[in-house]
Amino acid sequence: MKLENEDALDNYIICHQCLTLHEEIAIADGSHACCTGCGGVLYRYNTQRIDHGLALSITGLIFFALANFFPLVQIEVLGTEQFITISKTIFTLFESGFYLVGLICAFLIFIFPLMIFLINLCVFALLKAQKGKKITKELLVLLAYITPWSMTDIFLVSILVALVKLIGYAQIHIGVAFWALLVFVLIDVYLVKRIQIFEIWMLHKRIFAHKDEV
Amino acid sequence: MIEVDESTLIRCAICGAVNMDKGKKNICRRCHSSIKDKHFSTQKSWAYLITGMIAYIPANMYPILISTQFGQTEGSTILGGVIFLWEHGSYPIAMVIFFASIIIPVLKFLILIYLLISVKYPLGKDKKVTKHKLYYMTEVIGPWSMIDVFVVAVLSALIHLSMVSIVAGTAVTAFAISVFFTLLSAHAFDARLIKENC
Structure with missing residues (x-):
């Protein structure tokens, strides 16, 4: 394989699932390229990616705020009412002496998801404004480190499992925050889990290369 | 050029x-x-994996939930909880808990052991794509074992009454550590080695 210089490697892509080397080709708007080895998605191309990303990160943050301020579920047992919020779940662990688990939970279901959406917001806003080449790079590196550690989707399923366990013992009322969390998880799956960071790097390169020419 | x-x-x-x-x-x-350096990564992966496996033993021995009902205290282990749910007819939930806390962790240990051995010794040389798929699968389904920890956290926060209360048990810490280290182990493993050793 012959190349002009090392930067020409940008035209190649290695599949993240099976490490097969591919040459990057231009594809139609809204479509995606698949790996020849394992069939996994290599990259997607969408001209509206930045606008969508910006809009969805703001929406996600609003729903995340809602999910934190209101009670998730409320139960009635023997005439007494109890409710939980995300923060109460974490603080109860601390109160009963499980500092390590409390800390892990705090990071997995609160700090990391919040950070991911804030970083996404900043990155897409900077790309939209075509500013801050260096800071975008650093944010993207940080994003790559924390993305595997956000588990709001698993937390949502856990709440459901816990509620099903309680059926028959207590009356259950699902709160506003639960639905907000559900929307947040859907956005999280669409925006963070589906888009690979590689695609944002492609956007980053295209925007700043274009800007350097001008 | x-x-x-x-x-x-x-x-x-x-x-x-x-x-x-x-x-x-x-x-x-x-x-x-x-x-990451591919030779160092295997050692790191082994170290994390062994830590995770050791932590998984107390996670199954000690009670994960301690419930107090009208002065009576009762602890239940992970497997005990699954059996209790199964006997009381909550088959789907029993299955979910069984999958998340027993099948997935054990499967992950086995897959990682298989992969780590196979990059060192000739084992299943012709199954490159399968191995990549296995590795990818462990990365995707791995975090779902955290379900049990979150369920315990939710239950202990929710059931806090004067007569009935649920508190988390020692096993929660062990289980969380176990899941955390197996995740680290999967991240530390370098998929490049699968390619080179086939």
Whole structure:
């Protein structure tokens, strides 16, 4: 394989699932390229990616705020009412002496998801404004480190499992925050889990290369 | 013009850029983070995996939930909880808990052991795609074992009454540590080694 210089490697892509080397080709708007080895998605191309990303990160943050301020579920047992919020779940662990688990939970279901959406917001806003080449790079590196550690989707399923366990013992009322969390998880799956960071790097390169020419 | 051997190209785990393998210390040309050393990564992966497996033993021995009902205290282990749910007819939930806390962790241990051995010794040489799929699967389903920890957290926060209360047990810490270290082990494993040893 012959190349002009090392930067020409940008035209190649290695599949993240099976490490097969591919040459990057231009594809139609809204479509995606698949790996020849394992069939996994290599990259997607969408001209509206930045606008969508910006809009969805703001929406996600609003729903995340809602999910934190209101009670998730409320139960009635023997005439007494109890409710939980995300923060109460974490603080109860601390109160009963499980500092390590409390800390892990705090990071997995609160700090990391919040950070991911804030970083996404900043990155897409900077790309939209075509500013801050260096800071975008650093944010993207940080994003790559924390993305595997956000588990709001698993937390949502856990709440459901816990509620099903309680059926028959207590009356259950699902709160506003639960639905907000559900929307947040859907956005999280669409925006963070589906888009690979590689695609944002492609956007980053295209925007700043274009800007350097001008 | 430079001549590049296709098989020496490596992928940066952080930004996905294609890089040339320049020997011992590789720095990604795009995001400037260091690309992990493939020989060191196997040792790290083993170390994390063994820690995770050791932590999994107390996670199953000690009670994960301690419930107090009208002065009576009762602890239940992970398996005990699953059996209790099964006997009381909550089959779907019993299945979910069984899958998340027993099948997935054990399967992950076995897959990682298989992969780590197979990159060192000739084992299943012709199954490259299967191995990559197995590795990818462990990365995707791995975090779902956290379900049990979150369920315990939710229940102990929710059931806090004067007569009836649920408190988390020792096993929660052990289980969380176990899941955490197996996740680290899967991240530390370098999929490049699968390719090279086939």
